[in-house]
Amino acid sequence: MPADTTTAPLGLRERKRLETRTAISRAAADLFLRDGFHNVSVGEVAKAADVSKVTVFNYFPTKEDLALAPLAEHTGDEVRAVRERPAGTTPLDALRDAFLRDLASYAPQAGMYEAAAPLVGMILTTPALNARLLAVEADREQALADALTEEADDPGAVDARVFAAAALGIRRTLVTENFRRLIEGESPASLLSEARARALRAFGLLESGFGGYAIR
Secondary structure, eight states: OOOOOOOOOOOHHHHHHHHHHHHHHHHHHHHHHHHOGGGOOHHHHHHHHTSOHHHHHHHOSSHHHHHHHHHHTTTTHHHHHHHTOOTTOOHHHHHHHHHHHHHHTTOGGGTOOGGGHHHHHHHHTOHHHHHHHHHHHHHHHHHHHHHHHHHHTOTTOHHHHHHHHHHHHHHHHHHHHHHHHHHTTOOHHHHHHHHHHHHHHHHHHHHHOSTTTTOO
16 A cells, blocks of 8 residues: 655644745745856855855755755655555556656656756856755665665665665666756757656666667
């Protein structure tokens, strides 16, 4: 039986924290896009968000984390999808289906949110941000591998780490390609059909294996 995914309403304190985090993230994105990542200080972000520098660092440990906030909001999605999948389905089924749902809803975590494209473009072309993004992605892979090894009761299993790296590598490649197309001027609606076909093909390769890929 799938886990109960009903989300309890946020309390007042949680809502205020979310509002503060969102205000800081939006202020940072606006300043970074206007002036460039390296030309904006954390103090300027704090002033724009009407909070203290200490408050900014309470929510975002580093300046790089400020820039990555829109992409890092969904770092637990893969683990939840795997843990809450219906009986009789595989982790690959869960990850593929979750990605297809995100595509259909034009979600930023599928690379389909037009407003986030300029910020993603800045992240991918700024070495410090790209390095931090890779570290965040490595943490996601480890979290997914840990969830899989826990479920299989096989601590340290190489298979789980290989699967997590492959599945999230596919997702990362698809998201980057979608954002690249948006940056070049395509709309999410015009991209959707091709993006869905590309995702099905990519996850299909993982399902069937790469043994026959590009054989000469």
